[in-house]
Amino acid sequence: MGIEKSKIAVLCNYELLPERVGGMDAFFWEFDKKCKEANIEVDWFFPNGATHGDYQLLTIKYNSSKSIESFFLESLAQQETDYTHIITHFLELCTPFFKQVKQLSKATIIAVDHNPRPLEGYPVAKRIKKRIKGLLFSRYIDLFVGVSAYTIKELLKDFGKHIQPKTQVIYNGIDILEIATRTTRSIEKPTFLTASHLRFSKGIQDLIQAVALLPEPIKKELKIDVFGDGPYKMELQALVQVLKLEHCFNFKGSTAQLKSLYANYDYMLQPTHMECFSLSILESLAANVPVITTNVGGNEEAITNNENGYIFEAKNIDQLSDLLQEVYMGNKKITANTRKLIEERFTIDKMVSEYMQIVI
Numbered sequence: 001m002g003i004e005k006s007k008i009a010v011l012c013n014y015e016l017l018p019e020r021v022g023g024m025d026a027f028f029w030e031f032d033k034k035c036k037e038a039n040i041e042v043d044w045f046f047p048n049g050a051t052h053g054d055y056q057l058l059t060i061k062y063n064s065s066k067s068i069e070s071f072f073l074e075s076l077a078q079q080e081t082d083y084t085h086i087i088t089h090f091l092e093l094c095t096p097f098f099k100q101v102k103q104l105s106k107a108t109i110i111a112v113d114h115n116p117r118p119l120e121g122y123p124v125a126k127r128i129k130k131r132i133k134g135l136l137f138s139r140y141i142d143l144f145v146g147v148s149a150y151t152i153k154e155l156l157k158d159f160g161k162h163i164q165p166k167t168q169v170i171y172n173g174i175d176i177l178e179i180a181t182r183t184t185r186s187i188e189k190p191t192f193l194t195a196s197h198l199r200f201s202k203g204i205q206d207l208i209q210a211v212a213l214l215p216e217p218i219k220k221e222l223k224i225d226v227f228g229d230g231p232y233k234m235e236l237q238a239l240v241q242v243l244k245l246e247h248c249f250n251f252k253g254s255t256a257q258l259k260s261l262y263a264n265y266d267y268m269l270q271p272t273h274m275e276c277f278s279l280s281i282l283e284s285l286a287a288n289v290p291v292i293t294t295n296v297g298g299n300e301e302a303i304t305n306n307e308n309g310y311i312f313e314a315k316n317i318d319q320l321s322d323l324l325q326e327v328y329m330g331n332k333k334i335t336a337n338t339r340k341l342i343e344e345r346f347t348i349d350k351m352v353s354e355y356m357q358i359v360i
Contacts, residue, residue, distance in 0.1 A: 006084045007041045008359055009076075009107075011068050013090040016050035021256060023174050023279035023348070024089075029054035030175075030352050038360060043083075045072050069097045076104045083107040085359045090114055094133040094159055098140040110358060112145040112170075116201075116274040116297050117154050119314055127158075134159025143358065147172050148277040148298025168358075171301075173351030174282045176342055180263040182288045188330035189221060190266030195258055195280045198230030203271035203294065203314065205232075205239055210271075210321035212243040218328055222248050224269065227261070229254045262287035267327065267334075273314050275299055285309075286342040290334040292323060302346070308338040 010031075014024060028044070032054070035042050044060045045068050063071040068091065086107045091097075093111050101109060122130070138144075138159050144167045146152040152167050196202040204226065211222065226236075226249055233251065240249050255261070262268065268284040268291045275297030284291050285308060293299050294314035303309040310332070312319045326332040 005039050005041050007043065007081055008035070008085040008087065009043045009045060009072070009083045011045040011072055011086070011088045011091060013047060013068050015047050016052075016055060018050070018052035019254065019256070021053055023172065023283070025053060025055075026175050026348060027173070027351060028058070030348055031355055032058050034352050034356055035359070038356065040359065043075075045075075069095075073097070073100055073104065076101065085110060087355075087359075088112060093141070093144070093155075094130070094137040096137065098137050102140045108142045109140065110143045110145060111141045112147070113151050113155055114147055114276055115151075116276040118201075119273045119296060122158075130158040131160060134163065138163050142166060143168060145170050145358075148301050150298040150301065151276055170351060170354045171346055172277050172279055172282065173346050173348040174279060174286060174342065175348045176286045176339070178259045179283055179286045180260045181286070181339060182263040182265075185288075185290075185334070186266050187333050189328060191264070192222075192224045192267050192269050193227060193262070193265045194224060194269045194271075195227040195262075195284070196230075196270065196272070198226075198228050198233045198236060200232050200235075201273045202230075202232075203273050204236050206271045206315060206317050206320060207269055208236065208239050208243060208245060208249065210317045210324060211245055211248055213318065213321040214325055214328075218325060219245070219248060222324075222328060224249050225265070226251045227253070227255060227258055259283060259287075262289050265289055267292055267309075270294070270299075271314075271320060272296060272299075277301070282342055282346050285338040288337055288339045290336075290338050292320075292327070302341070306332075306334075308334060308336055308341060310334075 032042050044058050046060055046062050048064055049060050049062050082105055084107055087110045089112045093113060098109060144155055144163055146155055146169050149169055152169055156164055240246055262284050268289050270291060270293040272294055277298035281291050281302050291303055291309040293303055295311050296314050300311060303311055305311040310323055312323055
């Protein structure tokens with residue numbers, strides 16, 4: 001007699017795009033595979049269907065004319081077999097939706113928070129609203145998962161310290177086998193890349209202004225390749241033109257080959273204003289490419305200043321410019337193998353294993 005299968009639901013407000021396959025896609029595929037090996041069926045609720053990559057192997061349910069929440073509640077009301085666990089990714093937390101789910105299901109509800117917070121924090125009205133929602137609806141969530149210690153701290157700030165006993169950190173992880181590794185690093189005149197969605201909060205405009213402050217001899221030589229696309233691209237390109245830095249910045253657009261490209265550079269630059277826990281930082285470190293980034297979100301949980309990268313204050317353009325000059329001239333340098341930290345703490349296998357522990 002075979003072991004009876006259990007069934008879980010995973011709700012992800014994450015559009016499935018073949019031109020944008022990243023770390024979360026790889027996690028979904030690997031988690032589904034491990035669930036099947038453990039005799040667990042998974043119903044995946046996404047905003048859209050997909051067959052690229054391993055999505056063809058997933059049981060995907062969607063209705064593009066409805067929100068994930070309303071579509072899931074309808075499905076739950078019609079379902080004969082109840083789920084043992086319901087996991088949400090990229091959904092707003094502590095809403096009436098979670099109460100409605102509890103009224104329809106005895107499942108353990110796990111809410112994963114991937115959301116970065118504004119550098120200056122939320123406005124007072126929004127903070128009050130979140131605290132009220134925490135009082136009203138946090139009771140219907142059995143476990144809050146944060147993708148960094150920073151995230152857990154922000155969850156407690158948002159919804160109240162009473163949720164602390166049911167919080168857990170599960171760090172994002174990456175597939176290090178896919179990432180080419182750099183074997184040497186230029187001490188003087190290093191090469192740089194930035195890999196980011198191009199929106200204001202990613203701070204690329206700060207990097208452009210920091211480069212403008214560099215001495216002319218460095219500006220004549222410095223090259224920074226910018227990988228990524230987004231709504232702020234035209235403004236960034238215009239700023240580059242105004243500051244006459246066209247020879248310094250090369251906008252390369254989005255690419256599916258990024259994991260093999262990190263190793264072509266000496267350092268990655270990430271001047272972001274808000275971050276939860278960056279997969280691009282992990283990927284760069286796995287390629288043995290140190291990261292120069294800001295003191296926001298979970299960045300300092302992966303980057304130790306002067307060891308595997310450099311930390312500067314978000315929006316501090318002068319500090320970033322000075323740091324760039326020191327690194328470019330070889331006065332500051334990272335010599336450690338940055339891949340080791342990723343191998344030990346931030347692999348996708350570790351991430352999947354920790355999620356499996358909460359559903360078995």
